[in-house]
Every structure is written in structure tokens, then in C-alpha cells.
Amino acid sequence: MAPELKRATAGEAPFLAACARRRSHYTPVWIMRQAGRYLPEYREVRSRVDFVTLTRSAELAAEITLQPVRRFALDAAILFSDIMTPLQGMGIALDFEPGPVVRTPIRTAAQIEALPTLEPRRDVPFVLQAVELIRRDLPAGVPLIGFAGAPFTLLCYLVSGRPSKEFGTARAFLYAEPDAAERLLDKLADAMAAYLAAQAAAGAQALMLFESWGGLLAPAQYRRFALRAARRTLTALRPLAVPLIYYANQGTALLEELSGLDVDVIGVDWRTPLSVVRRVLGEKAVQGNLDPAALFAPRAELERQIDAVLAEAGPAPGHIFNLGHGIWPETDPSAVAHLVDYVHERTAAARGSRA
């Protein structure tokens, strides 16, 4: 570890404290896609190895996971992987161009029935080995977050076949073939439950479900399809001794629905004011939600934007600072360093503790 990184090193990890809505020295911070293209050290590795190979090599995935933790005083690491990796393990053939393109989109009952069960130790052993390698090298106080795509978000790619602004084919599929859609979602929900449980068994200290596209649905469709399937995954994981995080992109209209979801933390995008999230979801911790675009502001304006997020979150414990969406590849790493240190200093000072 670079000696200048100012992290809390004694007591409970701030990230885990915040998940449980307990106080810590400062507000913990990590960043969605913190291991990725905005980092020169990532681009260096990537220049030698294609993306799929990176996700399927335990050593390289571990190295990339650790890169941002070495550079910034982040309070959590997140496994470097892709939400489609377990589906490749289930025999789905796909290419990254750079978004995932499914060679044979899944649109019939027969294809859905033919989907095999995921057995993580057999089908994606490299992911679990990566978790073990990362845990060995992570500093104290920096827990590892395991993750998976939420079932409906995975359905979007499987049915539409490729990334899309609207995922129209997938959304039309829900209306045209609701029974087949539910069956596919059940299978994906069970597979992701097995996948996340295996990550926890390998050492992941928190589990996050990414609902990147559920916010495209009308609220009633969200309830019937996306939320029901996410709940199936999360219910299966609840007995495990790790906090559960559900991230809802474009989820402003869905907050009331989420209040009944048995998770520890709800992550939201930059469009949902944290004060509203806190009001609706008082019994949960909240994660977010600086606009990724704010990292392009001059320092003083960036600080003002960070202060605004902290003010929206309020002084109650249970706030994990993050961006509202993944960091953009064009971001200057020095802005990230400033963000992390500023959140720590500012919130430590507010609590009368030392960063």
C-alpha cells in the first residue's frame, strides 16, 4: 500500500459499519467500475489481454480488482468481472463488441427449458479463485464486494441479444410472452443465487445485485417481473452472514416497491435525491449517488457537488458514498483521488473524528 493513503485502519470496516447503519470515523466510499478503463494501469494490462480472458483469469481479475485500492483510499473493493460471465458458464455463447452480444438470443420456451443449472465451482471456478486471491491481498478495513446482474437485467441482454438504449425487444417479450419471461427469470434468479452464494463462500464480504435495466419498466411490469425475480435471488441469500445490496438504476419511480425488499442497502443513480430515498427506505442503508459527470467539474465545483450529496444523505449513519452509475472511461484519476479524500476529510470533520 502507498503510505500516503488515509484510511481508517482500526475497528470495524467503515463500509460494513455503514451497511449495518452503524457509525464509523467517516462516510465510506467506493466507486462503481472503480477497476476499469479510466486507470492507466488497467489499460496497460488490457493492451496485452482481451476482455474475456481478463474475466476468466483468476490472477488477472484479482490484479485488476486491487489496482484502484492501491491507488485510492477506497473503503471497499469490488470483484472485477462482468455480469454476463456466469451466463457464459451456463453455455451462452457471446462476444464483447465491447458490450455483450449474445450469438443466439433466447426467445422461445424451448431455449429457456434447455438452459442448464449453474454450478459455480464447476462452471466459473476462476471467479471463485479470484475472490480467494483478492481476499488474501486486500488491506484490513477494505472488504470485498461480490456481485451479479439482477435477473431482469440479464434477461434484457439474453432476449434483445445486444446492448440497447431501450431494450425494446426484451420489454416487448414481457408483454407478448409473460409466462416464458417468468420462467426465464426464475432460472436466472436461481443461477444468480447460486453464483453469489459461491462468491460469499469463497470470501466475498458483501453481495450486490445490479439492476441496471429494471428502471426501464413501467412500475407494474417492474413489480411483476424484475422485482419478483430479484426477490427470489435475494431471499435465497438472506441466511448468509453478509450484507446484501440492490442497485436500481433509473429507480426513482420504484422506491416504494423497494421498501419491501429484504436487503441491507439500496443503491440509486444520480437522479434520485438521497433525502427521498432515506425518507422512503428509512430502515435501509443507502449507496450513492454523485453524478459521474461531476468528476469533470473544476475542483471547487466538484467539492460543492460532493457536499450536496452528503447534505442530501444527512447525518444519520448508513450512507455509503458512491457515484450514481459507473465511472466514465474519460475520467481523470486525480479527480477520483480528490473525491475519495474529500469525502473522508469532510465527513470525519463533521463527526469530530480524524480521517
Added chain:
Amino acid sequence: MAPELKRATAGEAPFLAACARRRSHYTPVWIMRQAGRYLPEYREVRSRVDFVTLTRSAELAAEITLQPVRRFALDAAILFSDIMTPLQGMGIALDFEPGPVVRTPIRTAAQIEALPTLEPRRDVPFVLQAVELIRRDLPAGVPLIGFAGAPFTLLCYLVSGRPSKEFGTARAFLYAEPDAAERLLDKLADAMAAYLAAQAAAGAQALMLFESWGGLLAPAQYRRFALRAARRTLTALRPLAVPLIYYANQGTALLEELSGLDVDVIGVDWRTPLSVVRRVLGEKAVQGNLDPAALFAPRAELERQIDAVLAEAGPAPGHIFNLGHGIWPETDPSAVAHLVDYVHERTAAARGSRA
């Protein structure tokens, strides 16, 4: 007109009544992008003429505007044009691939200062001639809606240079160059005010501002940039004797902000429950908001989805039925016919009037 179309033909046009929150025989209905690619007669014209030529020919634009009104019992027509058409009139060079691509994106103060004023009669006379031609041929009871892109939505294309899922370049520009962004927005706001006023003078009976991308902004950024500029346009138009409609895509988090906007109608996408819109914006009419994907459902399910929208809107006057976003090119026109007739029959029956 085909004789079988069942429209209200006596009294105030249902669309204008709803804009003013007055009762009519039934709930009026029109469909965003109703003149477009899902119609065989549109594709027939388009097979002979490229898109830009269509938008710059008064006769062809008028013909295409009228096509859906001939086929379905729609209660309003909307001018066939593109939100970028007036910017072409201001000298912005662009191509449609098929989304608008700006050959030289606008990112400097010098480029912004150099933008000329829009003089609609000089710069886009064919649009105003189209309005006149359409009005001549529209049946009684079917008003013509003129429209423009909201200033921030236009800024997204001008700064990013091309369509984008996130319009990251434009959003980063707001943080990095807020003063230049405000100056550009002011110029666009004034140009769109002149453009819409000219459409009204030529015969448009309602004016709609499309805020397609304002919902990408964090609420504070929305207030500072998008809403301020939209208000500048709308305030200039308020003295005109036509109803004003503001459509906010992805606007769920912005409803409170919109309550202060002096317009007659707020249009929302399929993700914002109309009951919430009605509660927050009680003094305005509301337009929307069936999911465009619902048109791919079997008839019985489509009817259930329409019923759900009508139930959310409630019995008070001031609801204009529409989709929550533009109709998709893959949509079956017979589903549209069913939608329009079903909304009329259902709401006429509920009021004890005859469709």
C-alpha cells in the same frame, strides 16, 4: 376521411378541451411519432425520398402528418418534422445516420457566440408552409400540434455531436463550462420561442416542447440548466392563445420542479404513474403514458394495460391519452387502431356519452 372512423365531430375538439381540463365525450388520444416508420404508407413515401428532404418539403411533410389521421380516429395531428430542423435553419450542418449527427459539435464560447438568430420565415419557411397545408386538410375536431425540442435536449445533440445513451459529453460540459452552457441554452431557448411562435402564427393550435434528455440530469442540474431554459421559451409563448405542452422523458424525479412551470399540459413517460403526476401537478392536464412495448401484447392484455392507464389518470378531466414515448417502428398498425378505438369507447361509456 374513411367513413368508419369514430371521432367526436360536434362541439369543442376533445384534445383542446382536455388541455383546458374541460370535459368532452371521451378521453382524446394521439400518439407520439404517430406519423412514422410503423406505417406502410410512410415507408412507401420514405422509400422514394430521404429523411432530410421529407422534413424540408412542405407538401411531403403535410402528407405524412395527415397519414395517421386518415387511418386512425386520432384526436390530434402533430407536425411531421425533426427537432434538429430549426438548427439546420440556423446553419448547423448535420447528417441523419439515422439519428442526427452534428458535423462540428459546439463546445466553445466562440462557436456559441457565432450562432445566428433564427428567423423562421426566412430560415425554415417550408415548416410554416407545411403547417398551413395541414390545417387546410385536417378534419374538424382534430387540432394540429406544433413542436420543438427543448433547449437542453438540443444542447445534448449539439455538444455530444451524435445520439448517445447517456449524452456524457453534454452532461460533463454543464459541469466543466457552466457559463458557456447557459449562454448556449439562452440562445436555443430564444430560437425555439421564435420557432414555436411562428408555427402558431401559421396555424398550429397547440405547442409542445420535447424534453427528451432533461431526465438524464441530477435534479439540481435540471433546475439550473434545462428547466431554466425551457421556462425561458415557454414564458415567451405564454401570451399566445394556444395551449402549451411540456414533455419530460424520464421525469419522475423532476415532478416537483415542474409544478412551477406555467404550461397547460405535462407529458410523462411510461415510468411515471399518472396518479402521482395528478397529485403533484393538480392544476395541469396530463398527457400519457402507455408503455410503447404494451402494443406488442395480445389484445386482452393490451386492453388491461390501457385500463390501468385510464384508472391511474382517474375520472377528472384533463387527461390526453398517449404513449409514454414515441411508437416503435416494429409496431403493428392494427394494434394502434385497437388502442385508439378502445380508449374512445371505454371512456365514452364511463361518461355515459357515445363515442
